[in-house]
Amino acid sequence: MDIKADTDRCIGAGMCALTVPEVFDQSEEEGTVVLLDADPPASRETAVRKAVQLCPSGALSVS
């Protein structure tokens, strides 16, 4: 998995951190996405894809 997070687009809604806290967090100051693990184990793929889908701002992508 290759996850990309665009902090400029991110609006800090937190859907990613809520859905896969092992992979996504939010910065203390701005609340924008922090990628904890850009290449997580395959077992997390479904959850990561769900987070990408739920992100309201289109800040996340996975390939």
Place this chain on the structure above:
Amino acid sequence: MTEAPSRPVTFPTARRHLFDPPGEVLQWQRQGALHRMTFADGHLGWLLTGHAAARAVLADNRFSNRTELTHPPVAHPLAGQENRQLPPGFFLRTDQPEHTRFRRLLTGQFTVRRMRQLEPRIEEITSDHLDAMERGDRPADLVQAFALPIPSLVICELLGVPYGDRAQFQRDSAALLNLDSSAERMGAALVDLMAYMRDLVLRKRAEPADDLLGGLVASGELDDEELTGVALLLLIAGHETTANMLALGTFALLRDPAQLALLRDDPAVVDNAVEELLRYLTIIHMGPVRTALEDVELDGHLIRAGESVAFSLPAANRDPERFDDPDTLDVTRPATGHLSFGHGIHQCLGQQLARTEMRIAYPALLRRFPGLRLAVPAEEVPMRSHMTIYGVHRLPVTW
């Protein structure tokens, strides 16, 4: 088979069933995502009822959220005057990059992690109110005893608004959201609320405070008018939304004891049950509205620049193409992906706070009062049909 409406519709508001959107909006939805609609000011625009299309438009920056560009879906007492009165910090009604400037200042305060840190305090506030309810008279009004004060106290503490002032701002915020208010009453409520907030901002400037508003003042990023608008937006949004979800959600659960029991007895169901109640009840029921900044093709239709699109989020959240058996409350279904907090850059800033409050408050209430029941026939519960946020005015309960 019913025909697709051939003439422009108007925004339907008359509900036949307590928890379901008006019947015609669901019928139309099953015929297509977009329908020509006449807005309250006569503007010919669109009604959007489909889930996929709603998601697409909400995330599309060719559509604007600016007040002065949008038309009112239903008659609004302040129509036409509103944009002159809304303070600059009411950033909900702005576009990028203006919106981003405000949002970025606030998102750090509403992260998933921040909300987890608030859990113990929210649990304490919840159990204090349940204690008081238990000691008080039966029947009780669940709105006044539980649903309104809990989110109200939480947002006051978070923002740094004195909770002792609540009688005033709760009354004014209720008047502001009531579409049956006269223009004078609604205008006066807005003026009062802004004066109250401006005063509070000035006090925080004089005496630095360790709360959200104090932090915003200290950041030096916003002027006093902007701070007033931001604070007002957060106070109203933090109050009315969760309060209505708590009361209406409890009402829906009381009407469906099997679902209630699942939520009460199985902690593993709680998070999902909250999402399902958000989906099923969709209390933001009259909008939002966006206006096309250029011609946009959608779902086989051409939306022209300048035309407004009004969303029926309750219909979108009952779209059978997105949710199986959508008219059934099922706390075990996969309910995420609902649009109850919106989508796109304006998606609810406080959604993680609202989730945290609901995840704590519903099960705490149901466990404390296993015998909780309505104290009046369901038909006698006064519904908030003419409020911009749906719910109940009162919910008499006993146990």
